[in-house]
Amino acid sequence: MLSDRIRGAAGAFAVGALATHLVATVLQNTPDSYNQDLRKFTGGWPLPGWRFFAPNPGVQNVHLLVRETTPDGGAATPWRDVTPGVEHGWKQVLWNPGSRGPKALFDAMQQLSVMSSNQADFTWVTRSLPYRLVFSASRAAVAADAGALQFLLMNVFPSAPPEHRMKPILTSEWIPLDSPAGGAEAAG
Known part of the structure; x- marks a missing residue:
């Protein structure tokens, strides 16, 4: 009888803690203008900070x-x-170690996009x-014997009309590749 009460109380506590x-978590992840800092109420229990696509999809x-x-x-x-292409499939939801490289490159391209939109000095950007x-x-994408390379970051808006679908973000200068390090110092 006592063990049934203990099990019931433990179950109720677990359901209450989960709820x-x-x-x-929902309150913590509302838009920033409504966001309450709940850390002072959680007693050190970490709350995930998910933003997914909102408020700027x-x-x-x-x-x-x-x-x-x-x-x-x-x-x-x-x-x-x-x-780089990103493989999409049901297995990638559970295990996708190959996503780290493309994600790092995507994040770097996003940072350059932000710098460009904020009119950052090009010398500062190249460093x-x-x-x-x-x-x-x-x-890594050009021929091993290339003399120089230039890269271009391009925003592509898939849902825009064809004449407004692409917008250049940043074009590098021609970067010579004649050094033993493969032009690393020429890139900044």
Whole structure:
């Protein structure tokens, strides 16, 4: 009899704790203007800070395009989209270690997009870590004997009319690749 009461009380406590956690999580993740800082009420219990897509949903894709010249400084190749593809399937919900590289590149391209939209000084942008990361991804996509490369970040708005679908974000200068380090110091 006593063990039934203990089990019932433990079950009620667990359900109550879970319900409290869910309600606190929902309250913690409301838009910032309504957000209450619940940390002072949780006694150190961590609440997840999920933002998903709100309040600023993504409406564009960022693409990385590159072109290169031959070692003798010949004509530039046409722009090529070298944005890494991301595999989508049911298994990726559970296990997707291959998403880290493309996500890091995407985050770097987003940072460069923010810098560009805020009219950051181009010299400062070229010395930034995101610029170096995008340069490295671009370098990996061009021929080993390329003389120089240039990359372009392009916003693509899939739902926009065709004449407004693409908007350039940032175009690098021509970066020479003649150094032993593969042009790393030339990129910043």
